[in-house]
Amino acid sequence: MLTTEVPAREELVRRATDLVPLLSSKAAWSEENRRLHDDVIEALADAGIFRLRAPRRFGGFEADTRTLVDVSAALARADGAAAWTASVYWIPTWMACLFPEGVQEEVFSTENVRICGTLSPTARATPVDGGITVNGKWGFISGALHSHWQVVVAVQIGPDGQPAPVMALVPMSDLQTIDDWHTSGLRGTGSISTVAQDVFVPAERVLPLGAVLQGQHASPANADSPVYRAPLLPVASASSVGTALGLARAAKEEFLERLPGRKITYTAYEHQAEAPLTHHQVAEASLKIDQAGFHAHRLADQVDTKGAENSPWTLEERVRARADMGAVCRLAKEAVDILADASGGSSIYNNVAIQRIARDVQAVNLHALMHPDTNNELYGRVLCGLEPNTLYI
Numbered sequence: 001m002l003t004t005e006v007p008a009r010e011e012l013v014r015r016a017t018d019l020v021p022l023l024s025s026k027a028a029w030s031e032e033n034r035r036l037h038d039d040v041i042e043a044l045a046d047a048g049i050f051r052l053r054a055p056r057r058f059g060g061f062e063a064d065t066r067t068l069v070d071v072s073a074a075l076a077r078a079d080g081a082a083a084w085t086a087s088v089y090w091i092p093t094w095m096a097c098l099f100p101e102g103v104q105e106e107v108f109s110t111e112n113v114r115i116c117g118t119l120s121p122t123a124r125a126t127p128v129d130g131g132i133t134v135n136g137k138w139g140f141i142s143g144a145l146h147s148h149w150q151v152v153v154a155v156q157i158g159p160d161g162q163p164a165p166v167m168a169l170v171p172m173s174d175l176q177t178i179d180d181w182h183t184s185g186l187r188g189t190g191s192i193s194t195v196a197q198d199v200f201v202p203a204e205r206v207l208p209l210g211a212v213l214q215g216q217h218a219s220p221a222n223a224d225s226p227v228y229r230a231p232l233l234p235v236a237s238a239s240s241v242g243t244a245l246g247l248a249r250a251a252k253e254e255f256l257e258r259l260p261g262r263k264i265t266y267t268a269y270e271h272q273a274e275a276p277l278t279h280h281q282v283a284e285a286s287l288k289i290d291q292a293g294f295h296a297h298r299l300a301d302q303v304d305t306k307g308a309e310n311s312p313w314t315l316e317e318r319v320r321a322r323a324d325m326g327a328v329c330r331l332a333k334e335a336v337d338i339l340a341d342a343s344g345g346s347s348i349y350n351n352v353a354i355q356r357i358a359r360d361v362q363a364v365n366l367h368a369l370m371h372p373d374t375n376n377e378l379y380g381r382v383l384c385g386l387e388p389n390t391l392y393i
Contacts, residue, residue, distance in 0.1 A: 006056065006061045006062065006063070007048070007061065009063075009064075009066065009067045009070060012048070012052070012061070012063065012067055012070075012071050013067075013070045013071055013074050015047040015048065015049075016047065016049065016071045016072075016074035016075050017074045017077075018047070019043055019044070019047060019075065019078065020074070020075075020077055020078040021078075022039065022040065022043050022078075023040060023043075023075065023078035023079040023082050024078040024079065024353075026039060026040050026079070027078065027079040027081070027082075027188065027353070027356065028350070028351075030079065030081055030082070030187070030188030031081070031187045031188050031356065033188075034181050034182070034187050034188065034190055035145050035146075035188065035189075035190035036081060036082060036085055036143075036146065036188055036189070036190060040079075040082055041114075041146050044082070044086060045112040048061065049071065049075075049086050050086070050089055050093075050112045050113070050114055051112065052067065052068060052071065052090055052093075053068075053090045053091075053093040053094045053097070053227070053239075054093055054097070054108055054113070055097055055104070055108070055221070055222060055225070057221070058104065058105075058108035059108070059111070060108070062225060062227045063227070064226075064227065064300070064303075064304040064307075065235065065238035065239060065299075065300040065303045065304055066297065066300040066301060066304055068087070068090055068238065068239050068242060068300070069238065069241060069242040069245065069296050069297065069300045070242065071086075071242065072084075072086060072087045072242030072243050072246060073242040073243070073245045073246035073249065073296075074246065075242075075243075075246065076242065076243045076244075076245070076246025076247045076249075076250060077246055077249060077250045077253065078250070079188065080186060080188075080243055080246070080247045080250075080356070080357065080360035080361070080364075081186050081187065081188025081189045081360065082188065083242065083243040083246055083247075084142060084186055084189050084243045084360075084364070085142050085143040085146075085188075085189050085190075087239055087240055087242060087243055088116065088117075088142040088143055088189075089114050089115060089116065089143055089147075090239045091117065091235070091236045091239050091240070092115040092116060092117030092149075092150070092151040093113070093115050094227075094228070094235055094239070095115075095117065095151050095167065095212070095232065096108075096115055096149070096151065096169060097217075097219060097222050097228050098207060098212060098217030098218065098219055098222070098228065099169060099204070099205065099207065099217070099218060099219060100204050100218045100219060101219060101220075101221050102204060103169060103204050103205050104219065104221075107148075107149055107169065110148050113148050113149065114143060114146055114147045114148055114149075115147060115148065115149045115150065115151060115169075116141050116142060116143045116144045116147040116149075116150050116151070116172075117141070117150055117151030117152065118138045118139075118140065118141060118151070118152070118153065119153055119209075119236075119369070119392065120138060120139070120140075120153060121153045121154060121155045121165040121209070122136055122137060122138055122139070122153075123135060123136020123137065123138065123152060123153070123154035123155070123196060124136055124154055124155055124156075125154035125155065125156035125166050125168070125201075125206075126156070127156065128200065130200075130202055130203060131200060131201050131202040131203040131205070131206060132154075132156065132166070132168065132200075132201050132203075132206055133198055133199065133200055133201075134152060134154050134168065134170070134196045134198075134199045134201055135196055135197060135198060135199075136152075136154060136195070136196055137178075137193055137194070137195045137196075138150075138152060138153075138193060138194050138195075139180075139191075139193045140191045140193075141191055141192060141193065141194050142186075142189040142190070142191040143189065143190065143191075144172070144177060144190065144191070144192050144194055145177070145190045145192065146190075147172050148171070148172055149169055149170065149171055149172060150169075150170050150172055150175060150194060151167060151168070151169055151170075152167070152168050152169075152170050152194075152196065153165050153166070153167050153168075153209055154166055154168065164208060164209075164210065165208075165209040165210070166206050166207065166208055166209055167206070167207045167208075167209045167212055168201045168205055168206045168207075169201070169205040170196065170199060170201060170205075172194075174196070174199045175194045175195060175196055175199065176194065176195040176196075176197065177192055177193070177194055177195075178192055178193040178194070178195060179192055180192060180193050183363065184359050184362075184363070185359035185360045185361075185362050185363025185364075186359075186360050186363040186364070210391070212232055213231060213232050213233065213391060213392070213393075214231060215229065215230065215231040215232070215313075226304070226307035226308045226310070227307060228307075229306075229307045229310055230303050230306060230307045230313070231313055231318065231393075233318065233321065233322065233369075233392055233393055234299075234302070234303050234313065234317075234318060234321040235303060236369070237299060237321045237322055237324065237325040237369075238296075238299045238300045238303045238321070238325075240325060240369075240370060241295075241296040241299060241300075241324075241325050241328040241329070242296065243364060244292065244296075244328050244329045244332040244333075244361060244364050244365075244370075245289070245292050245293055245296050245328055245332055247332060247336060247357050247360055247361045247364070248285075248288070248289045248292055248331070248332035248333075248335040248336055248361070249289060250353070250357055251285075251335065251336040251339045251340065251354055251357045251358070251361075252282075252285060252286065252289060252335070252339060254339075254343075254352075254353050254354045254357065255282070255285075255339040255342065255343060255354065256282075258343065258347075258352070259272060259273050259278075260273065262344065264344075265344070265345075272342075272344075277342075278342060281338050281339070281341075281342045282339075282342075284335075284338055285334075285335040285336075285338040285339050286335075288331045288332075288334050288335040288338075289331070289332070289335045291327075291331050292327070292328045292331035292332045292335070295324040295325075295327040295328045295331070296324070296328045298324055299321055299324035299325060299328075302317065302321065303321070315382055315388070315393070316382055316383070318393040319378050319379045319381075319382045319388060319393055320379060322369070322375040322378055322379065322392075322393065323375050323376060323378070323379035325369075325370055325375060326370065326371065326372035326373075326374070326375030326376055326379075327372065327375075329361075329364055329365045329367075329370050329371075329372055330365065330372035332361055332364075333361045333362060333364075333365045336354075336357055336358050336361045337358065339354065340354050340355070340357075340358040369392065378390065378393070
């Protein structure tokens with residue numbers, strides 16, 4: 001058992017920034033092969049990126065969510081797929097820290113352990129002696145090809161005949177994989193499907209999802225850590241938004257890098273930088289990126305502050321967490337769209353990064369939990385005095 005010295009946020013962001021050249025050089029390969037390059041996984045591991053949400057006693061950093069936002073935003077400057085995959089690993093890794101100590105010892109005995117997962121209850125759990133048997137399929141499992149474990153969610157019928165979702169930890173060796181990740185965006189994440197066929201999960205690796213969503217867990221060792229006190233959905237929301245923010249910043253960098261020497265074809269503007277339209281486009285996109293940063297950091301700071309204070313979450317705070325996440329996604333996409341539209345016909349070539357950035361940020365916005373319209377509706381519904389129409393808050 002280890003007790004790790006935690007690097008400062010600035011050091012972790014510096015490490016992520018130092019990876020930009022490598023990630024940029026492998027981004028096209030990852031897109032073409034629909035998975036992250038092994039060199040990228042190794043570099044992320046060496047930089048400690050996979051340890052951010054692991055407990056210190058197992059060699060992790062127990063980093064706060066503000067650090068996650070800034071690190072993933074730095075990674076996304078080079079490759080949205082790498083940033084997204086790292087972010088996805090952080091969430092199930094945090095979820096693994098809710099299980100009993102013996103389970104954590106097993107999981108975190110693997111150095112730089114990588115845990116993928118989903119919250120979709122698309123499987124069935126059947127009680128058996130000593131645990132459950134799981135059958136089903138889960139889609140959109142980012143990073144599955146490089147993972148050691150998967151957090152799965154399945155529906156179990158209780159003694160009263162009522163369905164209740166459970167969350168379980170399953171070794172990847174117990175699951176089948178389906179190579180079905182043929183997409184327009186975030187291609188490098190390798191978000192394939194996984195399948196369980198009569199997979200036995202011992203009882204100690206099973207938790208009721210309802211309790212987890214309410215911030216209850218079975219790890220006394222982690223109960224006093226501010227990092228593990230928050231409810232799951234605000235944690236997941238804050239863990240996810242850095243990729244969208246970083247993609248928007250990357251689009252601005254890419255646009256301004258290509259701007260010198262560019263003209264506006266079929267007009268009198270020999271230099272695009274001299275056109276008033278360009279000034280408006282860059283200013284509007286920049287302000288949207290700033291606004292996205294505000295919502296990302298407000299969300300992260302609320303999760304971290306309430307964790308440090310160990311204060312309860314109100315319903316409005318929970319749904320605002322999802323609204324902030326949706327706002328980051330929407331504003332980031334709007335900024336990228338402006339800059340992509342201003343990038344001219346030559347930007348559709350594969351070697352111009354902004355076309356990949358535009359496809360990646362669209363894919364982020366289409367994620368069921370991140371979709372701006374879905375999150376705005378939920379937030380407005382509660383503000384209007386109605387009960388939320390989802391358990392995922």
